[in-house]
């Protein structure tokens with residue numbers, strides 16, 4: 001196609017009038033109301049994007065800002081897929097949030113071109129120490145969620161591809177499953193923009209002072225004004241708020257492996273295999289997602305890795321990690337023990353001391369909210385976190401959830417949420 005000079009001049013003139021419109025990461029930058037925002041949300045990961053979307057739905061004019069782009073390669077939300085499940089032991093607060101979120105993800109998925117929520121089931125493999133399983137079962141039933149118990153014999157009959165060494169029983173949540181993570185966030189941000197929301201690709205510098213914040217600055221020297229500010233900066237929270245958050249959120253390096261089943265082998269793809277979580281050893285939980293959209297059989301350890309810098313980290317997996325994944329597959333998925341490694345990812349958890357989220361007002365800046373601490377399980381809860389933020393800013397929250405408060409975030413780790 002040749003571009004006629006007349007069209008080029010027209011295009012250049014349009015760009016001169018709208019210098020802030022350009023493509024980035026599949027989402028077009030738009031910044032149209034510099035002085036008129038009710039809320040500026042910093043960070044377009046799953047928490048910030050759902051917060052922006054829910055605030056917009058509540059009638060607010062919202063600006064969403066991200067330095068690297070929505071669900072970018074460094075962000076915790078930038079992966080291919082994420083587990084969504086209701087079972088959280090006795091932590092009913094997260095079971096309820098996941099239940100609310102399942103419905104919102106389903107609605108988003110229904111509106112999207114490609115699926116975002118895959119309700120392929122989530123299977124817990126429970127060992128001798130069945131406390132977490134028992135508590136999950138009771139809690140999910142109490143809130144009206146669907147969950148089925150499977151004896152070891154039933155497990156063996158239904159899932160012959162799973163090695164059951166050390167497994168006593170199973171628990172299947174048939175309506176849970178897997179979310180397409182990056183796709184989900186990008187779809188949401190596009191929808192937010194179609195509905196009139198603005199998005200800007202800038203890095204916001206740390207706000208200082210006390211009282212009311214009227215504006216924030218960006219590294220490129222832009223000042224952004226709003227009545228409220230929500231910082232949903234994921235693993236960057238300690239860097240943006242070194243004094244307030246600091247070591248209360250620890251970022252850890254997490255490795256993810258995708259192995260390739262043989263061509264035509266459907267045993268490791270849905271519907272033959274659901275999402276699975278091996279909770280037989282509570283201090284070494286392994287989990288995985290079956291071969292979705294032919295991307296490979298995903299497997300990862302939920303144990304916290306070493307510290308990581310989200311900006312500069314080299315994201316190649318370690319030989320030790322590959323060896324450990326293969327050792328585990330030989331035990332639990334023996335038919336895959338020689339399967340080729342087809343893809344890897346290194347991501348980070350942003351862990352609070354207990355694994356509880358941080359959703360609280362800044363202690364010194366009255367119109368600033370801190371939203372983060374996803375702690376390796378936050379993705380599924382994006383819709384509920386966004387709803388919580390929208391109600392908090394709208395004055396309809398009621399009593400805040402104490403577990404989300406800043407004051408209960410310690411420096412010393414004692415992980416309680418799984």
Ligand SMILES: Cc1cc2nc3c(=O)[nH]c(=O)nc-3n(C[C@H](O)[C@H](O)[C@H](O)COP(=O)(O)OP(=O)(O)OC[C@H]3O[C@@H](n4cnc5c(N)ncnc54)[C@H](O)[C@@H]3O)c2cc1C
Nearest residue numbers: 043045046047067076077083204234347374377378379380
């Ligand atoms: C390997 C792995 C597996 C996981 N599995 C699951 C799972 O199965 N199920 C589940 O529910 N959860 C899971 N999680 C956890 C979940 O992905 C995270 O809790 C969630 O994505 C955190 O989202 P966030 O929006 O807080 O952070 P992020 O997605 O990191 O978003 C923060 C954003 O803020 C931006 N930003 C930061 N600072 C600034 C600034 N100063 N100015 C502008 N922008 C800024 C960044 O660019 C980034 O885009 C997993 C996490 C990992 C790493």
